Amino acid sequence: MEALIEITDLVKHFPGRSTLLGKTSPPVKAVDGLTFTVYKGETLGLVGESGSGKSTTGRLIIRLIEPTSGSCKYEGKELFGLSRAEMLPYRQKMQIVFQDPYGSLNPRMTVSNIIREGLEPRKLTEQEQETEITRLLEVVGLRTSHRNRYPHEFSGGQRQRIGIARALAVNPEFLIADEPVSALDVSIQAQVLNLLLELQQKLGLTILFIAHDLAVVRHMSDRIAVMYLGKIVELADSEAIYLDPLHPYTRTLLRAIPIPNPDIRPPDTSADPGAQSGRGEGCVFRNRCPHSTDKCSIEPPLLEVKPGHFSACHYAVELPDYHDERLTTG
């Protein structure tokens, strides 16, 4: 497999701010040393704790924000440090669909102008532009007669589809989809997911798919990376993540998936202390982990514990069998 994006030791710290007593709080380590590759034509799913740095990772790759340190290569070419002009061709190859369909659309532009903006680099004639806008609206399932409306006249899900049409207008090679379907109802979600699968098959689109709905991520992804507090704690083929998770945090996540069956009662989460702050030294999940020991005060590196299956847990291979564990803890 050929790499499209190679990320090495990516770090983004946001500066701390002054607190009540005039002290400065420590910086937020939003992304804290990520190394991973996205292969051509694959979908890499990115899941994890809210605030674990998923959106920040996406924003760093397309350089909406600047990294603290690290490297990001696109087809072998280093992107960090490129000037605005040098970056321009990559801005067209990479597109992002944002999590927040409200903040990300210009409220003073009509839908057709929002999409037209995306078409600009393709240098189409006026007529071709109109045809393409119509096609894109149809592709994302919006009424073409809505082209002259403004974003506020649409519901949340409709606005998300405008954002997707805008991203596709550029004919990207690499799409970062940051929660692209969380505002959508399941039938439109199914349409958008099918659309992304189809675009991938037809155009070989490579996708970084960020989402919280683990059933959706599994449906879309070839491989999945699980993030916790700025780090990747597990990375493997999508099936392996679900059937044989080798990090305790991944198991906590999987147990919390709501199941669309009213006979299955929600799991008891009272034993889970939730995200911890002051993480100190060692494993990021240590304070919350049912398996932690003294050894976990040493930070476990992300290691390949089975072919293609990476875990950052000292006990990755010693953890109880996932199926047995699930049966005993309910």
Next chain:
Amino acid sequence: MPQSVTEPVLQIKNLRTHFFTDQGVVPAVDGVDLEVYPGQTLGVVGESGCGKSVTGMSAMRLVAPPGRIVDGEILLRGENLLKLSEVEMSHRRGKDLGMIFQEPMTSLDPLYPICDPLMEAVQAHRKEKMPKADAMAEAVRLLASVGIPDPERRARSYPHEMSGGMRQRIMIAVALSCRPAVLIADEPTTALDVTVQAQILSLLRDLQSETGTGILMITHNLGLVAENCHTVAVMYAGKVVEKASVQDIFKRPRHPYTQGLLRAVPRLDHPAKQPLPTIPGMVPNPLRLPVGCRFQTRCAFVTDRCRQEQPPLEAVGTGHLAACFVQPEYTASAPAHKGGA
């Protein structure tokens, strides 16, 4: 069933909220009846744009022009909120009727640290003025209760410094601060990871059993509906098309739209990267709604009658209502489509 022994705490009767746009009138909510019982959760699901948020905003009387409530009643413990003055209504908001909005970014003021709206909320409905330090302590406690790590420090952060999920949790903390009788939760956990989602929902369930809060929960996540709701209303193009207990909705859905929704959910036990069953076509243009059933162009079971008459919401079982003349039995695989768009 508790429904027969208690009165609903919130009853929405024949609600019509229309938008008077330049192109014409959009009947976003068009004759909706919903009941929220104390200590229970009503789930509202449906196609994007079918009027769920507008229904919630109407109950709070927060619909902005060109939208207007043109008909119906919003009864809070029997009192019609639509008859109150704006001043009286503002006392109900927050205290009796809380809302978690769908847009966490736009509902927090970017210019103020997030402790501001929280302190305001905890001070708002108190007779005596609360010292600032106490309000701050209460704000920090609320942040901790919704699982924000390091709440003392986070209280001083500004909205843009927080992840989507954190902003969402702040809005939830604001809404819970007054322990309202009715809580309208519009996609309360869409921006959250599943472990935090599970935490917040168990928080809501605790609040509910402690204070008897009735919850109207708008969500797209059918897993959440199955786990948290007692009853479910399915909306389509401004109308309720099916209403039943959560068991009936998942096991014996009788409206083809509800059936299509259930099939479209990606499941962990289904093969990955395969096309999902979708509901063909699109919602009708609200400015040109068809005569007859609003789902007709997308329905595999459409008959001539469906094209002429609007099916009323009728009992199809005990406590189970559906607006469909055909009421097909549910099958797990999608039926062949003959609707024609």
